[in-house]
Amino acid sequence: MIYGSQETGAVPSLDLLTLLFDSEHCLAKENTPLHAEAEEPAKSINKSGVRLLAQQIAHFLRVEYGVGKHGHGKNIVASICSGQSRLPCFFFGVVAAEGVYSAVSSAITSNIDSFKNVLADPDTKVLLCSADTKELALKSGMKPSNILILKSYPEIQLKSADGNIQCNFAATGPQNLLDWKKVTDADELQKTPGCLIYSSGTTGAPKGVLISHENMVAEAILPSNINRRIWNGWAESGKLVGERPLSNGYRTLAHLPPAHISGIQGYFVNPFLDGGIVYWVPNGPFDVMKFLGYNKNLMITTFFTAPPIYDGIAKLHQYRPALVDGVFRSLRVAYSGGAALIPQSLLAARADQVLGDAEQGKPVLISQTWGATETTGAVTHMPPDRAGWDTLGSVGALLPGVTMRLVDEDGRDTQPVGEALLKGPTVMLGYYKNPMADKAAFTEDGWLRTGDSVRVQDGLLYYVDRMQDGIKNGASRVFPSELETVLREHAAVSDVAVIGVPRGDKGSVPRAFVVLSPQATSQGLITDIIEQQLVGFVQQKTGKDLAGGVQFVEAIPRAPVGKILRRELEKMAS
Numbered sequence: 001m002i003y004g005s006q007e008t009g010a011v012p013s014l015d016l017l018t019l020l021f022d023s024e025h026c027l028a029k030e031n032t033p034l035h036a037e038a039e040e041p042a043k044s045i046n047k048s049g050v051r052l053l054a055q056q057i058a059h060f061l062r063v064e065y066g067v068g069k070h071g072h073g074k075n076i077v078a079s080i081c082s083g084q085s086r087l088p089c090f091f092f093g094v095v096a097a098e099g100v101y102s103a104v105s106s107a108i109t110s111n112i113d114s115f116k117n118v119l120a121d122p123d124t125k126v127l128l129c130s131a132d133t134k135e136l137a138l139k140s141g142m143k144p145s146n147i148l149i150l151k152s153y154p155e156i157q158l159k160s161a162d163g164n165i166q167c168n169f170a171a172t173g174p175q176n177l178l179d180w181k182k183v184t185d186a187d188e189l190q191k192t193p194g195c196l197i198y199s200s201g202t203t204g205a206p207k208g209v210l211i212s213h214e215n216m217v218a219e220a221i222l223p224s225n226i227n228r229r230i231w232n233g234w235a236e237s238g239k240l241v242g243e244r245p246l247s248n249g250y251r252t253l254a255h256l257p258p259a260h261i262s263g264i265q266g267y268f269v270n271p272f273l274d275g276g277i278v279y280w281v282p283n284g285p286f287d288v289m290k291f292l293g294y295n296k297n298l299m300i301t302t303f304f305t306a307p308p309i310y311d312g313i314a315k316l317h318q319y320r321p322a323l324v325d326g327v328f329r330s331l332r333v334a335y336s337g338g339a340a341l342i343p344q345s346l347l348a349a350r351a352d353q354v355l356g357d358a359e360q361g362k363p364v365l366i367s368q369t370w371g372a373t374e375t376t377g378a379v380t381h382m383p384p385d386r387a388g389w390d391t392l393g394s395v396g397a398l399l400p401g402v403t404m405r406l407v408d409e410d411g412r413d414t415q416p417v418g419e420a421l422l423k424g425p426t427v428m429l430g431y432y433k434n435p436m437a438d439k440a441a442f443t444e445d446g447w448l449r450t451g452d453s454v455r456v457q458d459g460l461l462y463y464v465d466r467m468q469d470g471i472k473n474g475a476s477r478v479f480p481s482e483l484e485t486v487l488r489e490h491a492a493v494s495d496v497a498v499i500g501v502p503r504g505d506k507g508s509v510p511r512a513f514v515v516l517s518p519q520a521t522s523q524g525l526i527t528d529i530i531e532q533q534l535v536g537f538v539q540q541k542t543g544k545d546l547a548g549g550v551q552f553v554e555a556i557p558r559a560p561v562g563k564i565l566r567r568e569l570e571k572m573a574s
Contacts, residue, residue: 001405001406001413001415002403002404002405003398003403003404003405003406003456004398004402004403004404005397005398005399005400005401005402006397006459007226007383007397007399007400008400009221009222009225009226009399009400009401011214011217011218011221011222011401011425012025012217012221013184013185013186013189014183014184014189014217015180015181015182015183015184015189015192015194015213015217016095016194016213016216016217016269017054017092017095017096017180018180018182018183018184019217019220019221019273020092020269020272020273021047021051022182025221025273026272026273026275027273027274027275028047028272028273028274028275028276029047029275030046030047030048031046031047031048032046032047032275032277033045033046033277034046034047034050034088034271034272034276034277034278035050035085035086035088035089035277035278035280036085036277036278036279036280037084037085037152037153037279037280037282038253038279038280038281038282038294038298039282040153041279041298043153043154044085044277045085045086045089047272050088050089050092050272052172052177053086053089053092053093053156053169054089054092054093054096055093055096055177055178055179056093056167056168056169056171056172056176056177057089057090057092057093057094057096057097057158057167058093058094058096058097058177058178058179058180059097059176059177059178060093060158060167060168061077061093061094061097061099061125061126062097062178064165065125065126065146066125067094067097067098067099067125067126068097068098068099071098072098072181072192073098073099073100073192073193073194074098074123075098075099075100075123075124075125076099076100076102076121076123076124076125076196077094077099077100077101077102077124077125077126077127077128078102078103078104078118078119078124078126078127078128079091079101079102079103079104079127079128079129079259080104080109080127080128080129080133080136080137080259081128081129081130081133081150081258082130082132082133082258082283083254083255083257083258083263083267083280083281083283084130084150084151084152084153084280084283085152085153085278085280086150086152086156087150087152087258087268087280088267088268088272088278089156090128090150090158091264091268092268095180095194096178096179096180097178098180098181099125100193100194100195100196100210101194101195101196101264102118102124102195102196102197102198102208103195103196103197103198103258103259103260103263103264104118104119104198104259105198105257105259105260106257106259108198108206109133109136112139114206115136115139115140116140116141118198118206118208119140119141119142120141121433124142125146126146126147126148127140127142127146127147127148128147128148128149128150129147129148129149129150129161130149130150130151130283131149131151132283134147134149134161137161138161144160144161144162145160145161145162145164145165146160147160147161148160148161148165149161152280156169157169183213186214189212189213189214189217190212190214190429191212191429192212192213193210193211193212193213193429194211194212194213194216195210195211195216195264196208196209196210196211196432197209197211197259197260197261197264197373199373199374207431207432207434207437208431208432208433208434209373209374209428209431209432210428210429210430210431210432211261211376211428211429212428212429214425215376215425215426215427215428215429216264216265216269216376218376218399218401218424218425218426219265219269219270219376219377219378219426220265220269220270220273221273222381222399222400222401222425222426223270223378223381223399224270224273224274225400226381226383226400227383227384230383230384230385231384249301250271250274250275250276250277250301250302251276251277251279251298251299251300251301251302251330252266252267252271252276252277252278252279252300252301252302252303252304253278253279253281253291253294253295253298253300253303254267254278254279254280254281255281255286255291255294255303255305256304256305256306260338260373261373261376261377262304262337262338262377265376265377266304266335266377271302276301276302279294279298279300281294286309288312288316289323291309292323292324292327295327295328295330295331296326296327296328296329299330300328300330300331301330301331301332301333302331302332302333302334302335303331303333303334303335304335304336304337305334305335305336306336306338306562307336307338307562308558308562309562310334310336311495313328315494319518328364331364332364332365333364333365333367334364334365334366334367335367335368335369336366336367336368336369337368337369337370337371337377337378338559338562338563365382365384367381367382367396368382368393368394368395368396368463369381369382369395369396370395370396370452370454370461370463371426372450372452373428374427374428374441374448374450375422375424375426375427375428375448375450376426376427376428377426378399379398379399379402379404379422379424379426380395380396380397380398380399380461381396381397381399382394382395382396382397383396383397386460391460393462394457394460394461394462395460395461395462395463396460396461397459397460397461398461399424399426401424401425402422402423402424402425402426403422403423403424404420404421404422404454405420405421405447406418406419406420406421406454406456407419407421409467411443415456416455416456416457417453417454417455417456417464418453418454419449419450419451419452419453419454419467420450420452420453420454421443421447421448421449421450422447422448422450423446423447423448427448428448430442451466451467451468452464452465452466452467453465453466453467453470453479463481464479464481465479465480465481465482469499469566471498471499471500471507471508471509471510472500472507472508473500473503473507473508473509478510478544480497480498480499480500480510480566482542482544483498483510483512483538483542483544483546484496484497484498484512486537486538486541486542487512487514487534487537487538489537489541490533490534490537491517491519491520492514492516492517492519492520492530492533492534493514493515493516493517493520493534494515494516494517494518495514495515495555495556496512496513496514496515496556497512497513497556497564497566497569498510498511498512498513499511499513499566499569499570499573500548501548501573503547503548508548509545509547509548510544510545510546510547510548511546511548511549511550511551511573512534512538512546512548512549512550512551513550513551513552513553513556513569513572514530514534514550514551514552514553515552515553515554515555515556516530516552527550527552530550530552531549531550534546534550535549535550551572551573553572556569557569
């Protein structure tokens, strides 16, 4: 059975920059503020300013480094730059120069050999860094003259690590600007890469994911069109109370690493399309108190964040409610992705009104999304008119134009649960110079294998787990997420992850790695007793045996977007 969206939506045949800067689809006007430092919110840059910087940077990259000189999508500009307010301008500059912007995450840079291999490709012309990543850049093997350091504040500065090459931002004449190539041919848009993002490598060697102009345009326009239609209808009927999320009241907070697809689409592209401003949090370890302060003082209306942050907000409200009361009163839309959102976080956010301002008739739309780097981010979206208590836990409906098959382990169609195979305008071009990976990722008839188990109910999707994470013992299989969801309900558990550990010839049995809650540690309970309680709790709730026992840990290893690093747990279990 093939599943698809009930919504219809066309993807305009426009390149990304034309969509944002020169089309009626974009809500941002020339004087619309688009980016600012969270510490200096009044000093923003508007659409006109972003356009100018992008054209200056494009000219600089073409003249000094030959980016785009031999054709569209031939040269790569890599980035390990930390988030800052002029980083989107650099991204647009690379695209305008007809280069490919390559975001390299900390998961790769933590392994210097993998990092060097990524940059050793002859197509890579430049490496962008920031002051805090300069030393790492110098270890990359790139020549210092080809390493650029970006500084956004108080004045923009872009110069090489050896100090000999610098972009002259004072020169604003036509001879110092490079306009982008306007593309309207659908075939060219489908085949021309604009972005290269490396997978985290948590399940193998990092692979470069090639994202086309069509991919990025579709990922921006399809969910936005759904929201605009519904919110505009609500406003006309008088149903919408307070400011609508898509207006000049749209404000979001860039607090996640920009090296992921969620950063590129969520901070560079989508807010721009919807006429919103992005406030950039200073680089450094996540500081929950500053995060709360920025949300309150900047009156953030929309954000995308990782599940652990939602869980932290819910726990703060439970144990120290005064810290979060009123902080998220301006919030209207809260997106989550990258990992499953803990049900308790959803319930706490809605039942206790942590997010939004229900007293004033301004509740928040909480929307889980599902997707991958290979699908340019989310392929699902919860329409505002379908969000409610009865859809808690759903990752939404498929985006218009996206189709899905569910198959069993033998590749046969099944329902309502199975591995999701996808086609659509957001599905990647393929892996960069890796035909073997392409062959493994796509079926012979062009379906992308996601590796995710998904359930369909009433037209909405529910994420089950990674297929490869299923724990097989004989003929039976249990997914870690099922046990993790149950264990999080127990008062002694603050965080948890489950993996399979070998047990004889039959396969594996589930073991839970548990971070104890403050309540459990303050009571000084003996861990053996807690383990017995948890094993019994799982048996009672699910009928399944936690036969691998419980291992207590200080923290669950996670990627920045919240994914559990199960390979690290396997090392801890051995």
